[in-house]
Amino acid sequence: MLDKILFRHIDNTGLVLWRVVFGLLITIEAFGAIATGWVKRTLVEPEFTFNFIGFDFLQPLPGNGMYFYFALMGVFGLCVMLGYKYRYSMAAYALMWTAVYLMQKTSYNNHYYLMMLLCWIMVFLPANRWFSLDARRNPALKSPSMPQWVKITVILQVGIVYTYASIAKLYPDWLDATVAQYFMSGKKHYWLIGDLLQQSWVHWCIAYVGILFDLLIVPLLLWKRTRVVAFWISVFFHLFNSIVFQIGIFPYMSMAFAFFFFSSETLQKWFLRKRKIVYTDGQIIVPKYKPVLISVLSVYFIIQLSLPLRHWFFKDDVLWTEEAHRLSWRMMLRSKRGLLTVWIEDKSTGxxxxxxxxxxxxxKQNRNVRTKPDLLWQLAQRIKKIEAEKGRDVAVFMDVQVKINDGEFHRLIDLETDLAAQKWHHFKHHDWILPSPDDYHKK
Structure with missing residues (x-):
């Protein structure tokens, strides 16, 4: 039964089209990061970056090195789109993007995390067996089919993202449209739709359509009767997000996931009319590496299902502490503002x-560091290091006031804790983060 589910061969039109669009999007991401100034603001101008803790060795290349780095990524993305040296190009892009992702958190968002996962998944998918330069150069590689586990893997990954994004929205400030109202208040200047976005009914629609869309879009795309309607709803939803929130390639990547839901006949009619081959043999081909594949996929999806739940094992509310916030599909759930004063104490003189x-x-670092405990801890370590180079052994204390959504400012960090002397724990609550005040996200 498992062999039939995973290793039955199906037509690969959807995967081939996805490779082309995904390759185009990651190419745009790389070159666009240079053109929009993202590389400059995030990786070139700062003296250092707030890397993921434990990856301190990952820092931007000096001088203009990161411009060349992203340009090379763009070339690899183009090769992925064309299907040229596909696996090498995809692996190179995946490795380089992973390094960028881990070397900075100032511009963190879940879309970058999803892109990293998809890049690594794509390395192992046979996406160059049709409509590619690899297949043209090596006809023996050409094939109209793929094992069904390929389709299942991508759909399951997408389903996890959307489902957890929906669940994460089930908290008071989202349910009473406070978050939507807060975000839309900054869009008044938008041409044509600025005033519309300030309407109360729009805020309520954003809140509840967001929950329902994330929860239902994958099931609706899987069901043939609702597939077309669900697709056009998806197009409207993601174009709205692209226009209003300006979140890069993610909306277009999300629309492209539809390639894995529509039939190959439909996709060929729309996009690949010259192909005229739909694989229907349904041959079951069990590879020699079956045990390894099943083990890897099982471990991978256990991790993907577990990571978004880990915040329940931490003390206090993740919205307050930020502990276990990342890698959890907690997308655009809150707004935070912070006030920060730093004090140092010379240990020899007091x-x-x-x-x-x-x-x-x-x-940008200045805005972000004020609300996130891990960045505050890293800043304390850096200050201690800078002062040590001057011959001073100092303690670092921080007065941090944080405001969440439309609430009041509350103190986040224990004033008497020397943050520079603390150790960071990835899987344990930090007691120097003060307990969340009652109803801290309300006025």
Whole structure:
């Protein structure tokens, strides 16, 4: 039964089209990061980056190195789109994007995380067996079919993303449209739709359509009777997000997932009329590496199902502590503002002085560091290191006030804790993060 589910061969039109669009999108992501100034703001201008803790060795290349880095990524993305040296190109892009993802958290979002996962998944998919330069150069590679586990893998990954995104929205500030109202208040200047976005009914639609869309879109695309309607709903939803929130390639990537839901006949009619081959043999071909494949997929999806749940094993509310927030599909759930004052104390003299940390950071880093405990901890470590190079052994104390959504400012960090002397724990609550006040996200 398992062999029939995983290793029955089906037509690969959807995968081939996905490779072309995905390759185009990651190419745009790479070159667009240069053109829009993202590389400059995030990786070139800052003196250092807030890397994922444990990956301190990953820092941007000096000078203009990151421009060349992203340009090379763009070339690899183009090769993926064309299906040229596909696996090498996809693996190279995946490795380079993973390094970028881990070397900075200032511009963190879940879309970058999803892109990293998809890049690595694509490395192992036979996406170059049709409509590719590889297949043209090597006819023996050409095949109209793929094992069904390929389709299942992508759909399951997409389903996990959407389902957890829906569940994460089930909290008071989302359910009463406070979050939607707050986000839309910053869109008043938008041409034509600015005033519309300030309407209360629009805020309620955003709140509940967001929950229902994320929860139901994959099941609706899987069911033939609702597939077309679901697709056009998806197009409207993602174009709205693209226009209003300007979140890069993610909306277009999400629309392209439809390739894995529509029949090959439909896809060929729309996009590949010259192919005129639909594989229907349904041959079951069990590979020699079956045990390895099943083990890898099982471990991978257990991790994907577990990571978004880990915040329940941490003390206090993840919205307050930020512990286990990342890698959990908690997308656009809250807005945070922070006030930060840093003090250092010379351990040899006991003298305490206010520390001007702002000159160490870019404008974007300055905004982000004020609300996120792991960034505050990393800043403390850096300040201690800088002062040590001057011959001073200092303690670092921080007065941090945080405001979530439209609530009041509350103190986040224990004033008497020397953050520079603390160790970071990936799977344990940090007691120097103060308990969340009652109803802290309300006025």
């Amino acid at each position: 003298e305490r002085e206010r520390y001007g940390f702002s000159n160490l950071l870019s404008a």
